[in-house]
Amino acid sequence: MEPIVRHLDDMDWAGWPDEQVAARGKVTWKALQGVNDDEETDMVLGVARVFKDEALEAHRHLQPETYYVLSGKGKVTIEGTIYDVTPDTMVYIPGDALHQINNYDDEPLRILYLFATPHFADVIYKF
Numbered sequence: 001m002e003p004i005v006r007h008l009d010d011m012d013w014a015g016w017p018d019e020q021v022a023a024r025g026k027v028t029w030k031a032l033q034g035v036n037d038d039e040e041t042d043m044v045l046g047v048a049r050v051f052k053d054e055a056l057e058a059h060r061h062l063q064p065e066t067y068y069v070l071s072g073k074g075k076v077t078i079e080g081t082i083y084d085v086t087p088d089t090m091v092y093i094p095g096d097a098l099h100q101i102n103n104y105d106d107e108p109l110r111i112l113y114l115f116a117t118p119h120f121a122d123v124i125y126k127f
Contacts, residue, residue, distance in 0.1 A: 001040040001041075002040075004033060004039065004041065006032050006033075008030055008032070008047060011030040011031070011032065012030070013028040013029065013030055013049065014028060014029055014030070014031070015027065015028040015029070023057065023127050024056070024057050024059070024125070024127055025050075025054065025055040025056045025057040025100075025101075026050075026051070026054040026055070027048055027049065027050050027054065027055070027056040027101070028048070028049050029046050029047060029048040029049065029113075030046055030047050031044070031045075031046040031120050032045050032046045032047070033045040033046070034115070034117070034118060034119050034120050035119075035120050037119065037121075039118075039119075040118075041118055042116065042117075042118055043114060043115060043116055043117070043118070044113075044114065044115040044117055044118070044119065044120045044122075044123065045112070045113070045114050045115075046112075046113055046120075047070065047110055047111065047112055047113070048101070048110070048111045048113055049108050049109070049110050049111075050072075050074065050101055050102070050103040050108065050109045050111075051103060051108050051109075052103055052104070052105060052106055052107075052108075053103070053104065054102075054103055055100060055101060055102045055103070056100060056101040057100055057127060058077070058098055058099065058100040058127070059098070059099065059100070059125050059126060059127045060096050060097060060098050060099070060125075060126050061095070061096070061123050061124055061125055061126065062095050062096055062124070063095055063115045063116065063117050063122070063123055064092065064093060064094055064095045064115075064116060065092075065093045065099075065113060065114065065115055066090065066091070066092050066093070066113070066114045067085070067089075067090065067091040067093070067101075067111045067112070067113055067114075068088075068089070068090050068091075068111065068112040068114075069085045069086060069087050069088065069089040069090075069091075069109070069110070069111055069112075070087065070110040070111065070112055071087055071107060071108070071109070071110045072086075072087070072103060072105055072107045072108050072109030072110055073085065073086050073103070073104070073105040073107070073109065074101060074102055074103040074104060074105060074109040075101070075102045075104065076091050076093075076099065076100070076101055076102075077099060077100045077102070078091075078093055078097050078098070078099045079097050079098055079099070080098075085109075085111075
């Protein structure tokens, strides 16, 4: 396996197709690892961004996920329990747990996300 080195600024922000934003939320992300089928890694890693009064709506997926808040303030709801998050907060989300991200602050909420699966395409979101 070869090392992978990427800089966040070199990647483009992605998001849901316009027709899915109402149900899924207006969140954008930059997938940094586990995005190409030819990458031999055991994890998916990227950065999600949620602007003020926007959300990643309630969803679940089979894989556990870990968040690490890089900047901003917001709320992460897991199975109905709301957690306030600020920079340097880590949140572990068990597999198949219903969860959501909301930003109520002026600053964009930026969260590093991590899945213990080799490819982002393996993560099937259920809204």
